[in-house]
Amino acid sequence: MPAVSPEDDINLSNLNWLYLDMNSYFASVEQQDDVRLRNRPMIVVPVKSDYTSAIAASYEAKALGIKTGTSVKEARALCPAIQIREARPDRYVQVHNRILEEVDRTLPIEKVCSIDEVACRLTMGQRHEAAARALGYRIQQNIMANIGECLRSSIGIAPSRMLAKTAADIVKPLGLTVLRQDDLPGKLLDLKLNDLPGVGASMNLRLNKAGVFTVAELYALPAPRLRQIWGGIGGDNFWYSLHGIDPAEVDTIRGSISHSHVLASDLRPIEAARGVARRLVAKCGSRLRRMGYKCGGLHLSIRADRGDGRAQAEAHFDVTADSFRMIEVMDGLWRHCAAKLNSPRVKKVSITCTRVIPADLPPDLFGWTPEVAEDARHMRVLKALDGLNQRYGKDAVTIGPRTKVHGFVGAKVAFNRIPENAEFWE
Numbered sequence: 001m002p003a004v005s006p007e008d009d010i011n012l013s014n015l016n017w018l019y020l021d022m023n024s025y026f027a028s029v030e031q032q033d034d035v036r037l038r039n040r041p042m043i044v045v046p047v048k049s050d051y052t053s054a055i056a057a058s059y060e061a062k063a064l065g066i067k068t069g070t071s072v073k074e075a076r077a078l079c080p081a082i083q084i085r086e087a088r089p090d091r092y093v094q095v096h097n098r099i100l101e102e103v104d105r106t107l108p109i110e111k112v113c114s115i116d117e118v119a120c121r122l123t124m125g126q127r128h129e130a131a132a133r134a135l136g137y138r139i140q141q142n143i144m145a146n147i148g149e150c151l152r153s154s155i156g157i158a159p160s161r162m163l164a165k166t167a168a169d170i171v172k173p174l175g176l177t178v179l180r181q182d183d184l185p186g187k188l189l190d191l192k193l194n195d196l197p198g199v200g201a202s203m204n205l206r207l208n209k210a211g212v213f214t215v216a217e218l219y220a221l222p223a224p225r226l227r228q229i230w231g232g233i234g235g236d237n238f239w240y241s242l243h244g245i246d247p248a249e250v251d252t253i254r255g256s257i258s259h260s261h262v263l264a265s266d267l268r269p270i271e272a273a274r275g276v277a278r279r280l281v282a283k284c285g286s287r288l289r290r291m292g293y294k295c296g297g298l299h300l301s302i303r304a305d306r307g308d309g310r311a312q313a314e315a316h317f318d319v320t321a322d323s324f325r326m327i328e329v330m331d332g333l334w335r336h337c338a339a340k341l342n343s344p345r346v347k348k349v350s351i352t353c354t355r356v357i358p359a360d361l362p363p364d365l366f367g368w369t370p371e372v373a374e375d376a377r378h379m380r381v382l383k384a385l386d387g388l389n390q391r392y393g394k395d396a397v398t399i400g401p402r403t404k405v406h407g408f409v410g411a412k413v414a415f416n417r418i419p420e421n422a423e424f425w426e
């Protein structure tokens with residue numbers, strides 16, 4: 001078997017996040033500050049009262065079945081010798097700030113997620129599993145050595161922030177769990193649905209109603225199904241997170257692959273406007289290819305020259321970064337929108353690629369196999385175009401209308417045929 005190179009391993013494991021979660025945080029701070037509480041069952045309560053519940057429990061209390069939410073009465077019933085302390089929020093914030101300093105010395109903190117949880121982004125060589133583990137252990141040790149021995153923490157290392165948080169929860173206290181992209185869903189399959197961040201009691205119920213009872217079943221569903229169950233984009237975001245992709249990243253991609261143009265007056269006649277729309281699609285296509293993505297949908301919106309008439313339409317298709325195919329799809333959308341707009345002139349054209357996915361991810365990562373629809377000859381031509389544009393600047397050569405377009409120079413290529421390379425040099 002060929003050895004896996006270090007770079008390959010980084011790509012396969014895709015470890016982007018290290019997530020730190022302090023174990024029984026408030027209780028640990030109390031045990032740290034008062035030696036009499038160490039190794040003893042104890043809880044922290046918000047107010048001194050018999051009619052309140054624990055907001056934290058020490059591991060010794062947890063061993064007796066006492067946890068966050070257990071009432072004082074129940075806790076006493078389970079353990080008559082239970083120690084009870086009133087919360088000291090100021091002190092927890094103080095220790096929190098010390099923890100941030102300590103983590104930051106080893107790894108810059110990307111996000112403080114709560115009073116006892118932080119997320120750090122791993123970069124470059126830190127994404128090697130061995131390096132990431134070493135960083136995790138060092139952070140755990142530094143906190144105990146420099147702040148207090150009772151301050152134990154669990155660490156999760158994974159491709160998305162949500163998965164890293166999930167991983168941190170798997171082994172407690174003092175755990176360190178790695179979820180690699182190439183062995184997903186792997187360790188996730190042992191979890192219950194509501195072990196996943198974002199699946200609370202009511203979402204659990206909704207999933208059950210949709211026939212989903214295990215993480216394996218959830219993992220196998222395609223994103224559109226999760227969107228249905230969640231009732232919105234939250235389902236897509238959850239799906240991406242669960243499959244190792246940060247939704248923030250997805251949003252950036254979604255947002256960035258769109259173009260719109262307010263037309264100069266000579267481009268407003270509807271046929272000229274269609275030429276501009278085609279050019280915008282071609283630009284979206286080249287951006288997709290440059291960023292290493294494909295799209296499975298295209299959205300067109302046009303606005304009438306006068307009044308507030310608008311028309312929009314979206315089409316879904318097999319994923320592609322083939323500009324020629326995308327232009328064909330856009331032409332279909334255009335006919336539809338032009339008929340609806342009921343105006344011979346168009347003021348503004350907007351194009352957005354939707355259902356954008358990374359081109360190099362293994363298909364099964366998506367729970368379905370996306371069909372790729374790309375013509376090999378188209379892709380060769382587009383690669384040549386992209387190369388020329390990189391060499392000679394944006395828009396040196398493009399697929400676009402034969403009509404004159406403002407601020408637009410360079411060779412033009414007709415849409416309805418694939419030119420030979422040599423034509424670009426004429």
Ligand SMILES: [Mg+2]
Nearest residue numbers: 021022023116
């Ligand atoms: Mg915690």
